[in-house]
Amino acid sequence: MNKNSSNTMALAPNTSNKRETVCIFGTGDFGRALGHKMIQSGYRVVYGSRSTQISNLIPKDAEVLSHAEAAQKAAIIIIAIQRQHYNFLTPLAEILHGKVLVDISNNLKLNQYPESNAEYLAQLLPGSRVVKGFNTVSAWALQSGALDASRQVFVCGDDVEAKQMVMNIVRALGLTPLDKGSLLAAQEIENYPLQLFPMWKFPMFLSLGLTVFFFFYCLALDVIYTYIYEHRNFSFFIAITIPNRVCPVMALVLLALVYLPGIFAAIIQLYKGTKYRRFPNWLDKWMLCRKQLGLIALAFASLHAVFTLVTPLRAFVSWRTGKGIISQALNNKTEPLNNTNAWISDSYLALGILGYFFFVLVGITSLPSVSNNVNWREFRFVQSKLGYLALVLCTAHTLVYGGKWFLSPTAYKWYLPNIYILSLIVPCAVLVVKFVLIFPCVDRPLTKIRQGWERNPKHSE
Numbered sequence: 095m096n097k098n099s100s101n102t103m104a105l106a107p108n109t110s111n112k113r114e115t116v117c118i119f120g121t122g123d124f125g126r127a128l129g130h131k132m133i134q135s136g137y138r139v140v141y142g143s144r145s146t147q148i149s150n151l152i153p154k155d156a157e158v159l160s161h162a163e164a165a166q167k168a169a170i171i172i173i174a175i176q177r178q179h180y181n182f183l184t185p186l187a188e189i190l191h192g193k194v195l196v197d198i199s200n201n202l203k204l205n206q207y208p209e210s211n212a213e214y215l216a217q218l219l220p221g222s223r224v225v226k227g228f229n230t231v232s233a234w235a236l237q238s239g240a241l242d243a244s245r246q247v248f249v250c251g252d253d254v255e256a257k258q259m260v261m262n263i264v265r266a267l268g269l270t271p272l273d274k275g276s277l278l279a280a281q282e283i284e285n286y287p288l289q290l291f292p293m294w295k296f297p298m299f300l301s302l303g304l305t306v307f308f309f310f311y312c313l314a315l316d317v318i319y320t321y322i323y324e325h326r327n328f329s330f331f332i333a334i335t336i337p338n339r340v341c342p343v344m345a346l347v348l349l350a351l352v353y354l355p356g357i358f359a360a361i362i363q364l365y366k367g368t369k370y371r372r373f374p375n376w377l378d379k380w381m382l383c384r385k386q387l388g389l390i391a392l393a394f395a396s397l398h399a400v401f402t403l404v405t406p407l408r409a410f411v412s413w414r415t416g417k418g419i420i421s422q423a424l425n426n427k428t429e430p431l432n433n434t435n436a437w438i439s440d441s442y443l444a445l446g447i448l449g450y451f452f453f454v455l456v457g458i459t460s461l462p463s464v465s466n467n468v469n470w471r472e473f474r475f476v477q478s479k480l481g482y483l484a485l486v487l488c489t490a491h492t493l494v495y496g497g498k499w500f501l502s503p504t505a506y507k508w509y510l511p512n513i514y515i516l517s518l519i520v521p522c523a524v525l526v527v528k529f530v531l532i533f534p535c536v537d538r539p540l541t542k543i544r545q546g547w548e549r550n551p552k553h554s555e
């Protein structure tokens with residue numbers, strides 16, 4: 095079943111029948127775009143404007159009248175005007191009495207005013223039925239029809255009937271209304287378009303910080319160290335070699351960071367003996383951005399796959415291969431195939447391919463269009479079980495690749511461990527603790543706690 099509630103159901107626009115008249119105050123960008131879309135959907139549109147002169151920009155078939163005249167022609171009035179001009183509505187209070195006023199306004203800053211624009215409008219005109227809506231749709235999207243990614247229209251208001259009338263218009267325009275409740279939700283709806291990837295901020299900054307750290311770590315060990323102590327210039331490593339070290343390391347670390355908060359949560363629940371105590375704020379926030387961390391990790395893994403595929407094309411690799419062949423020819427001696435090395439290299443590749451496959455599967459299932467089509471149990475199976483499988487395979491892929499270096503003294507340039515050793519710390523810690531958590535003696539009490547059992551039921555915060 096679709097996880098969204100029934101009121102999110104979109105209906106195709108009906109252009110066959112003439113619908114009621116809707117009034118729009120303001121002939122600006124949004125008023126015109128919305129009017130145009132409404133006329134296409136069969137509504138009669140009458141504009142209330144300071145100037146009744148018809149300009150070329152006004153949609154054909156629309157009337158332009160004074161505010162008072164236009165308001166008398168419709169039961170629903172869309173206020174497509176900035177909040178700072180709302181004062182002009184006060185003298186119209188009598189005409190607007192009982193009418194549904196749709197506040198579509200946005201602000202320039204988050205929480206710019208103490209109350210939302212819709213609540214402000216309702217205070218100015220207490221006799222009108224104010225509904226908030228349409229503010230998350232842009233004039234450009236309405237006009238160009240590019241609404242595929244943002245069909246959802248948040249609607250809220252205290253008058254249920256008025257809200258239904260607005261939601262009917264939303265549906266008639268081919269959009270999807272989402273009832274957010276009373277007018278108290280207006281502030282949240284108004285803040286929504288001002289947020290810039292809110293759930294992505296922490297994962298982005300974390301990824302950026304870690305990428306910069308790992309990049310300079312590799313630069314120091316692979317380029318600067320080699321230049322100082324071996325007098326060799328490997329600065330071209332900056333283009334492919336170093337990115338192809340940083341990407342898999344980032345993918346693995348971020349994938350482990352997706353599962354680490356779940357481990358912390360389990361430990362906290364076991365320690366407190368209840369699931370009814372709140373997690374620390376940092377853990378709550380971390381849990382909420384796991385999907386974003388996972389998707390960034392998948393992007394790094396994909397880059398690693400592409401960088402690896404171009405390896406045979408690189409001048410450095412051809413030079414090294416050629417050097418090996420010539421040295422064998424000069425010595426008149428063919429190196430025998432090292433079976434152990436062949437096994438290691440094939441297992442490393444196979445583990446990487448399988449790990450990437452499950453990683454992609456988990457990533458795809460986290461996208462709303464896919465997750466809406468699986469039930470909760472299926473979603474959890476893919477995200478948890480297959481996600482852990484991807485983590486195990488990717489960790490094994492790194493272990494098999496870098497394992498041989500861990501004990502070699504040359505891996506510790508400037509007494510620093512190789513980047514692959516660093517990348518394994520978090521994933522191995524997550525997997526070891528997870529392994530302990532699935533032991534029946536730990537798993538049983540944890541499952542009971544997650545089903546509502548409390549060790550000390552009387553305890554309260």
Ligand code: NAP
Nearest residue numbers: 120121122123124143144174175176179199200229232233
């Ligand atoms: P706009 O192009 O500046 O148009 C605003 C209109 O308000 C003007 O064309 C004017 O219409 C009217 N107006 C201006 N000063 C007025 C005053 N002193 N008294 C009465 N009416 C006045 O702005 P817009 O882009 O259409 O935005 C209108 C509202 O929609 C804003 O609150 C905005 O936050 C919201 N919104 C816009 C978009 C978007 O993509 N543009 C998206 C979502 C929400 P007349 O000349 O006809 O009187």
